[in-house]
Amino acid sequence: MNEVLRQEKKYLINISQFYKYSNDLCNILSLDEHSDGEGYLIRSLYFDTLDDKDYEEKEDGVELRRKIRLRNYGPETPFAMLEMKQKQGANQKKRSLRMKREDAKRLSVGDYPVLLNYDEPFAAECYSLMNMLCYRPKAVITYHRKAFVAKENKIRITFDHHIVGTESCYDIFADQLLENSILDPCLVVMEVKYNGFLLSYIKDMLRECDSSELSVSKYCLGRAVSKHYRF
Template sequence: MNEVYRQEKKYFMTLFDMKKLSGQLDQVMIQDAHNGANGYNIRSLYFDTINERDYEAKIDGLELRRKIRLRIYDPAADFAMLEMKQKEGSYQKKRSLRVSREDAIELTKGRYHSLLKYTDPFAAECYGLMHMACYRPKTIVEYKRKAYIAKENKIRITFDHQIQATESCMELFSPDLNMCPVLDRFNGVLEVKYNGFLLSYIKELVNEANRSELSVSKYCLARSATMKFAL
């Protein structure tokens, strides 16, 4: 189990401003090893309770809240990452566990017993929580990400674009999911993640960018349309 504890800030940005800031960060930060010309693909399946507790907690801005998801970077991958993100004041704690493709498929079907074969206490915690609170697969979100890294304070800056989602199919490893955009194609999301404090020269570059703070997550963006319809 891997654990990360850091601050995270999210902003809306136009693709033009993202390209401009990306060029500036090229001069002072290291590109993620997985970056291609346009970044790399991320696909996540999110779980939530039958009464949408995690979605409502985010919308209501509660200080203590969580998200549980399965994440892959390639539909042909033989594994997935089971992740839990917990908001604690201004900090985010993220814990993750690598699970096999076969076990991940079981999780996407709402069958969580496969977690019992893992000896890590995090697997047992997820099993107990997802059963007790009746978690079910809710949506799959997919997007492209370009990431920059500074080793100091574990700083990580990411640009996410082409954000799309589906609630009609929970086949996480399918190569042909029918996805719909949940954000204008000419906009994206900037995420700034760091421990302790943000280095001044990086902070100045980010502050110069034309952006507005984002109060909802990509999960909430994906769920918003159907949740409004349900209401």
């Protein structure tokens, strides 16, 4: 089980800014080991309660909240990461558990006892929580991510683009999913993640984005059909 506690800032930028910042960062930071070209594929299955507690708390800006997701890096990935992110004031706490592909598939259809195959206390916590609050698969979000890292303060800057999703199929290992665009393809979500403080040269580069800092939730965007449809 892996655990990180950090601050996260999100910005919604356009595609031209993405290429500009990406080009600038290449000169001062290192590319994430998985990044190549436009980035690598990420596919996440989000779980929520029957009454969409996590979705509603995010929309309402509740100070202490969580989200649970199962993530892989394309249909051929031999594993998936079960992750829980918890908002704690200015910080985000993320815990993750690496699961075998077969176990992740079982989890994606609501077979939560598979978590008891793992010795980590985090697995038992997820099992208890997902059963007690009746968590169910709710949406799959797919996108490409280009990421840069710096060892100082564990700084990580990511660009997520071509974001699509579906609320009708939850098999993150499927070769193809019938997904629709949930964000304008000309827009990119930039996230700045760090511990403690940002280095000045990165703050200077991002200064022009300060006015556009906002809370962008891919999960909430992915629930657009079911949450906003009215009879």
